[in-house]
Amino acid sequence: MTKHQKRLSVPKSWPVERKTETFTVKADSGPHGEEGVPLVILLRDVLGYVDSKKEARYALNQDSVLINGKAVSDEQRPVGMFDIVAFTERNEYYRVFPDEGGRLALSPIEADAADSKLGKITGKRQVTGGETQLSLHDGQTLQLEDASEYSAKDSIIVDNESTEIVAHFPYEEGALVTAVKGSHAGEIGEISEIKVTAGSGHNTVFVEGEEDSFETIEDYVVVIDENFTGDDE
Incomplete structure (x- = not known):
């Protein structure tokens, strides 16, 4: 299987120039499906913190780059909508947010806003044991004893460490x-x-x-x- 991705065929959400070169990095399997952008693209093409995959791999080995509160060592780890990217040594924190045109961009946030992330509920079903499982847009799942207040298309804020729901935004008129x-x-x-x-x-x-x-x-x-x-x- 090829380790490269043709630039002309990447999803529109990827923040890469499509006509400068033929290939770019292919994302590993993981969150966000095909929409996930390899972390190295953000480090190299968006932020300019590294010049190559080798430099990205070295930087990640310092355990100072976090996605949703967890250190990342894979430079091809997919990053997607509403993920929180933190550079602890630089005291820099970003939320991945769509800009005009649908490209994913990095929006600077304060450190205290980096402890949780937003997720859109894409599915809700009963699981063995009587609990209810919520599926989010990035593939994360949560199991709750009582999920009666949550519906598909609602959004929730999930604490990165405890995975507890700390806020709920219903999908309704006025939202x-x-x-x-x-x-x-x-x-x-x-x-x-x-x-x-x-x-x-x-x-x-x-x-x-x-x-x-x-x-x-x-x-x-x-x-x-x-x-x-x-x-x-």
């Missing part, structure tokens, strides 16, 4: 959302209407932004809190 895909990716606003489509068609949401309003399918939006817009500074 603050960001579009993460489509022509309005990166735009933020409040849901003014949720239009349910009969049959197998996508439900539609109408979002009122500070400057412009837009319409998109509900699968393309994620409920957020004002602290998760990239304006923490």
Whole structure:
């Protein structure tokens, strides 16, 4: 199996130039599926902290680069939407957030905001033992004794160390959302209407932004809190 990825065929969310070279790094298996960006791309192409995979591997061996509170040693580890990337020796903390156009960008945050991350609930089911399992957009799962207040499309804030849910944002009219895909990716606003489509068609949401309003399918939006817009500074 090839260890390289053609630049022209990478997901639109990857923050790489597509026409400068033929190949880029391929992500290892892990969180976020095909949308996951190899960590080395953030270190090399976005931040400019390293010039090569070898330098990235050396830097990661210092255990000073954390993703969601855990030290990472694999330079090809996938990083994706709403992950928290911390450089402890530099006292730098970032949230991965979609910018306009849908590319993943690093938004600086304060150290105390790096202890937890946002997750969109993508599934909810009963498991053996009577507990309920919540599946999040990045592949993480949580098991709860009582999950009656949570629904698919809601968002939650999960503590990185304890994995406890520390905040809950329901998917409903009036909720603050960001579009993460489509022509309005990166735009933020409040849901003014949720239009349910009969049959197998996508439900539609109408979002009122500070400057412009837009319409998109509900699968393309994620409920957020004002602290998760990239304006923490």
